[in-house]
Amino acid sequence: MPAKGRDSYVVKAQLSEAAGRYDEMVEDVRDMVTALPKNNCLTEDERNLLAVAFKNEVGVRRRALKSLQKIFSSTKIVNPSRTKEFHDYKANILSELEFLCNDLIWMLDSKLLPAVKEPIDDIFYHKMKADYFRYLAEVEEDEQKSADYIEKAKENYAGATEVSQNGLAATHPLRIGLAMNYSVFMKEMLGITKEARDHAKRFYDEALDELESVREVDESRYSECAYLLKLLHENINVWSLELGDLKTPSKEF
Incomplete structure (x- = not known):
């Protein structure tokens, strides 16, 4: 073109x-x-x-x-x-x-x-594909079709997550956003609250450990990461309460 x-x-x-x-x-x-x-x-x-x-x-x-x-x-x-x-x-x-x-x-x-030639593109597009299969599953009334959409969303979330663990820094906004969307999918579509909480907590803790180093070199990226981590932390707290886990689920800012 x-x-x-x-x-x-x-x-x-x-x-x-x-x-x-x-x-x-x-x-x-x-x-x-x-x-x-x-x-x-x-x-x-x-x-x-x-x-x-x-x-x-x-x-x-x-x-x-x-x-x-x-x-x-x-x-x-x-x-x-x-x-x-x-x-x-x-x-x-x-x-x-x-x-x-x-x-x-x-x-x-x-x-x-x-x-796709770069990991970031692979992650971005598979996350996007998973998100839109999730949206289809949310509104599909046919149980078999909904189940098919859910399975496709799960496959794409899992694939993107696997690539993100090796291809992106723990503080990359795409990696954090993927962790948040995948955990919400686990909670809302699969009904596995503990797995959703634990998944979110893992990526939250990994990112938080490196957050200050981002602030030293890129203030705008720090702000984006901090915003996403606060959303993730809110979900972790809510799901921990649902599970009856009264211990502090994750470190705070």
């Missing part, structure tokens, strides 16, 4: 992001990925644009479905005679979410993962 064309897609995606028009941003990054020559990789900035676009478009639909579920539980809001309209509206949002998730997974499988 000529550099000029590729640059054009990037600029359009950046403008869409700045304007908060994430539906257009998804189209821009889709064009950017689709036009990639075989075995060509996205740059870090392009990769992040892809993540931002789909995170926002899928995220708004995940939140919408959760809100609709709460609304449906309230007979004061949804008249029983209007349940068909409600379910039709919900089905439209669900269809949009499934299309977006499957679209991104297709891009990962057909374009991005086959071109």
Whole structure:
């Protein structure tokens, strides 16, 4: 793909992001990925644009479905005679979410993962693939399909985690974010609270041991790490209480 064309897609995606028009941003990054020559990789900035676009478009639909579920539980809001309209509206949002998730997974499988050359790309894309299989599993009503999505998410989380342990520093934000998402998946989708807590605690403790050394050389990366570690620590504390573990689960900042 000529550099000029590729640059054009990037600029359009950046403008869409700045304007908060994430539906257009998804189209821009889709064009950017689709036009990639075989075995060509996205740059870090392009990769992040892809993540931002789909995170926002899928995220708004995940939140919408959760809100609709709460609304449906309230007979004061949804008249029983209007349940068909409600379910039709919900089905439209669900269809949009499934299309977006499957679209991104297709891009990962057909374009991005086959071109991976660096561990960080491998981790990033497998984490992303796991996340979007998890989102599909969250809304899938067919038990077998949901189980298949859960298994695929687990495989990708596990694979990304294995690479991250050798390919990234303990304080790398991607490694910490992966640990957080995988542990949440264990808790919410697999129902294994102790394993989720222990997984989160392991990566939290490893990162915390090296955090001050990051602060000395990169203040912005330190701030990002600290933010993610606080979120991880909150989950560890909540899950420890659920398990009846009253001991301090991890060191604090």
